Each structure stands twice: as C-alpha cells, then as structure tokens.
Amino acid sequence: MISNHLNSYLILALFLLIAGIYGLIQHRSFIGMLVSTELILNGAGINFMAFNRFLAPDPAVGQVITLFIMGIAAAEAAIVVSFILAVFRKYRSIDPDEVKELHG
Amino acid sequence: MTFYQIIAEGLFFAFVILVILGSLITIRAKILMQTVLGLAVAFLGVAGIYFYLGSMFLTLMQILVYVGAICIVLIFGIMVGYTPTEVAEKAIKDWRNKFLAVLSAVTAFLLILACVLKTDWIPAVADDRNFSAAHLGQEFLYTYCLAFELISVILLIAIIGAIILARGGAGGMITDPPAGKEVAAVQEEKGEAST
Numbered sequence: 140m141i142s143n144h145l146n147s148y149l150i151l152a153l154f155l156l157i158a159g160i161y162g163l164i165q166h167r168s169f170i171g172m173l174v175s176t177e178l179i180l181n182g183a184g185i186n187f188m189a190f191n192r193f194l195a196p197d198p199a200v201g202q203v204i205t206l207f208i209m210g211i212a213a214a215e216a217a218i219v220v221s222f223i224l225a226v227f228r229k230y231r232s233i234d235p236d237e238v239k240e241l242h243g
Numbered sequence: 244m245t246f247y248q249i250i251a252e253g254l255f256f257a258f259v260i261l262v263i264l265g266s267l268i269t270i271r272a273k274i275l276m277q278t279v280l281g282l283a284v285a286f287l288g289v290a291g292i293y294f295y296l297g298s299m300f301l302t303l304m305q306i307l308v309y310v311g312a313i314c315i316v317l318i319f320g321i322m323v324g325y326t327p328t329e330v331a332e333k334a335i336k337d338w339r340n341k342f343l344a345v346l347s348a349v350t351a352f353l354l355i356l357a358c359v360l361k362t363d364w365i366p367a368v369a370d371d372r373n374f375s376a377a378h379l380g381q382e383f384l385y386t387y388c389l390a391f392e393l394i395s396v397i398l399l400i401a402i403i404g405a406i407i408l409a410r411g412g413a414g415g416m417i418t419d420p421p422a423g424k425e426v427a428a429v430q431e432e433k434g435e436a437s438t
Contacts, residue, residue, distance in 0.1 A: 140244075140248070140252065141252065141255065141256075142251065142252060142255040142295050145364055146359060146360070147259075148292070148296070149359045150356070150359065151259060151262060151292065153352065153355050153356060153359065154262075154263060154266070155262065155266060155285075155289075156351070156355070157348040157349075157351050157352045158266040158267070158269070158270050158348075159266075160344070160347055160348050160351055161270050161344045161345070161347075161348040162269060162270035162344075163344075164340055164343055164344035164347060164348075165270065165340050165341055165344035166270075166278075167340070168275060170275055170278070170279075170317060170320055170321055171275065171278055173317065174269055174278055174279060174282050174317065175269070175270065177282060177309070177313065178266055178269060178270075178282070178285065181285070181286065181289050181309075184289070184293075185289060185292055185293075185296075188292075188293060188296040188298065188301065189296060191296075192296045192297050193364070193366060194364060194365070194366055194367055195367055196367045196368060198297070198372055198373055198374050198378075199373075199374075199378055199379050199382040200382075202298050202300065202301055202374070202379050203379065203382055203383060203387050203390075205293075205301055206301070206304065206383075207390065207394055209304060209305070209308045209309070210394040210397070210398060211394070211397070212308075212309075212313065213308055213312060213313060213398065213401075214397050214398050214400075214401035214402075215401070216313045216316050216317065217316060217401050217402060217405040218401050218404055218405050218408070220316050220317065220319070220320035220405070221404070221405035221406070221408040221409040222408055223320055224320065224323060224408070224409050225408050225409065225411070227323075228411070
C-alpha cells in the first residue's frame with residue numbers, strides 16, 4: 140500500500156518543491172515566477188498534512204497550518220498580480236530583466 | 244489486498260500523475276495561459292492527495308481557494324497585461340537560466356531525498372484520529388484564535404493594497420474625475436492596450 144507510507148507523500152512534495160525552484164529560475168516572466176511560487180507553497184502544504192497524518196498526535200494542527208498557507212498564498216497572489224499590473228503599466232513589459240531600476 | 248483497495252491505490256496513482264503532469268506543464272509550457280492551466284491541474288491533484296491524507300475539508304478548500312480563486316486571479320493578470328510571443332521566444336533562447344535551474348533543482352532534489360530516505364520517522368502516540376471539520380473549527384477559534392484573526396487582517400490589508408497598486412499607487416489614484424475626462428482616459432488606455 141504505497142498510499143499508506145509517509146515517504147511517498149514526502150517525495151511527491153519534494154517533486155513539487157524542485158519543480159517550483161526550476162520554474163522560478165527558468166521562467167522569463169513575473170507571472171511564471173509567481174506560478175512556480177504557488178507550486179512550492181503546495182509542496183509545503185502536502186508536507187504539513189503528511190507529517191500530521193503519520194507522525195503528529197493531534198490531527199488538527201497540520202490542517203490549521205495548511206489553511207494558513209492557503210490564506211497567505213491568496214493574499215500573496217493578489218498583491219503580486221496587482222504589482223505586475225503596475226510594473227506593466229510603467230515599463231510595458233513583464234520580463235524581469237527589463238525592469239532595471241532596482242537592480243542591485 | 245481486496246478489490247476496493249486496488250481501486251483506491253489506482254486512484255492514488257491517478258492523483259499523483261495529475262500532480263506530476265500538471266507541474267511539468269507549469270514549468271515547461273511556452274505560453275503563459277497554458278502555464279496557469281497546468282497549475283490548475285496540479286492543484287486538483289494536490290486536492291486528491293489531501294483526501295488520501297484524511298481531510299475532506301482541506302480537499303474542498305483546495306479546490307475552492309486555489310483552483311477557484313488564485314488561478315482566476317492569475318488568468319486575469321495575464322489577460323490584462325501580457326505580450327505572448329516575445330516571452331515565449333525568450334524562454335527558448337535563454338540557455339544559461341535553464342542550466343542554472345537544472346543545476347539547483349537537481350542539487351536540492353538529491354540533498355532532500357537523502358534526508359527523507361535516511362531519517363527514521365518515529366510515529367507519535369495518537370490520542371485521537373478526529374479529522375472532522377468541527378474539531379478543526381474548535382481548534383481555530385480556541386487554540387489558534389490569534390493567528391486566525393491575524394490571517395483575516397493580512398487578507399484585508401492585501402486586498403486594499405492590491406486595489407491601491409492596481410489603480411496606480413497612492414499618488415496617482417483616480418479620486419473624482421469629471422465625466423468627460425474619465426471617458427478620454429478610458430479611450431486613451433484602450434488605444435495603448437491595442438498598440
């Protein structure tokens with residue numbers, strides 16, 4: 140029963156994490172980077188739920204933290220999308236390399 | 244293994260494949276709209292995984308919040324300000340970024356996989372396996388009350404901030420323009436968007 144082992148969930152969450160890291164570096168647009176961040180957050184949510192299901196004594200903690208992650212992700216997506224709109228209006232571009240004013 | 248257990252395992256694998264295919268579409272697609280649609284597929288798979296982890300409530304919240312709200316916000320963001328062909332071509336040309344991405348992803352994968360496989364997970368003594376939404380609600384309103392209220396404040400601030408940013412920042416906010424000026428501004432924006 141693979142669906143009853145902790146490791147299968149952890150490896151699935153690990154796959155989401157590395158897919159997010161890959162996409163975050165490789166995508167050439169702000170929206171693509173935001174989407175990759177959502178993948179990473181989902182991997183974290185699966186991890187919390189898996190540890191909660193198999194290791195934690197109290198079954199509600201993982202669900203609570205996963206719901207917090209969802210709330211933060213929603214707030215973050217709203218802020219970043221409006222940010223992208225503001226940047227697009229000023230620079231006429233959503234390519235991160237062309238938005239140079241704050242380059243370090 | 245009974246017949247129903249085999250079906251349950253098969254469904255689990257279907258959800259895992261949904262997650263993997265969705266995230267692969269998300270990171271490999273050349274068109275931004277396809278990226279977001281792949282993300283929606285991955286979210287649906289994650290919702291199924293939550294169901295296998297024992298929480299019906301989180302499954303529904305995942306579909307409601309991620310697929311129903313966040314993906315729609317992203318699609319609006321793409322449709323309002325976005326130039327499809329340029330971004331697609333750049334994604335093909337840029338090999339240096341792809342090399343760095345593969346390098347960091349493979350390194351992170353190997354390191355964390357070694358940690359996962361080498362650790363000997365010790366299950367805690369379970370007091371109860373109460374995954375119901377009623378128990379969850381009690382936890383929210385008693386134990387995690389402060390964090391719960393703070394999340395609502397964060398959401399409120401984020402939405403107000405998003406509106407202010409999308410209207411052009413605190414300085415450039417449209418306060419109360421006369422009717423003729425507003426129509427002219429709208430027409431000007433439309434002209435800019437079509438160019």
